[in-house]
Amino acid sequence: MLESLLIFIDDDFDDPIYASPAPDELDEDLWHAICERLTDVLDGEDKSDGSAVVDNVRYNWRTYVKTGLSFVCATSHDFKSSKIDRYLQAVIRQYMEDVDDIRHPQRDGVEDIVLGVVPPWEEEED
Numbered sequence: 411m412l413e414s415l416l417i418f419i420d421d422d423f424d425d426p427i428y429a430s431p432a433p434d435e436l437d438e439d440l441w442h443a444i445c446e447r448l449t450d451v452l453d454g455e456d457k458s459d460g461s462a463v464v465d466n467v468r469y470n471w472r473t474y475v476k477t478g479l480s481f482v483c484a485t486s487h488d489f490k491s492s493k494i495d496r497y498l499q500a501v502i503r504q505y506m507e508d509v510d511d512i513r514h515p516q517r518d519g520v521e522d523i524v525l526g527v528v529p530p531w532e533e534e535e536d
Contacts, residue, residue: 413485414430414431415429415430415484417481418479418482420452421452428517428520439464439465440464448471448473451473451475451480458472458474461495468485468486472498481498481502482498501524504523504527508523
């Protein structure tokens with residue numbers, strides 16, 4: 411089950427490009443872990459992509475340091491990291507293809523892009 415999908419520019423955690431659900435609706439420990447991880451990545455203290463677990467939630471991240479874009483997907487911890495990564499890669503690919511200015515997108519259009527990507531765990535249910 412998808413817990414959250416987040417897209418950030420630089421370390422602007424107060425105003426994500428995309429957030430579902432809104433940051434204040436996320437588990438506080440998860441939110442702090444994500445923000446801390448991305449800050450470390452942007453500071454060059456952690457790798458630009460990976461996976462971690464906080465409580466019962468697994469999150470995968472991918473940061474493009476040159477552009478400052480970070481993508482984070484959080485799911486139930488029982489999903490394999492590879493499935494989450496496959497979904498995250500599809501979201502990133504769609505974002506990069508469909509957004510004219512990746513650092514300054516039309517935010518209402520980002521939701522349409524993201525919702526157009528079907529998570530692999532939902533494909534299997536059909």
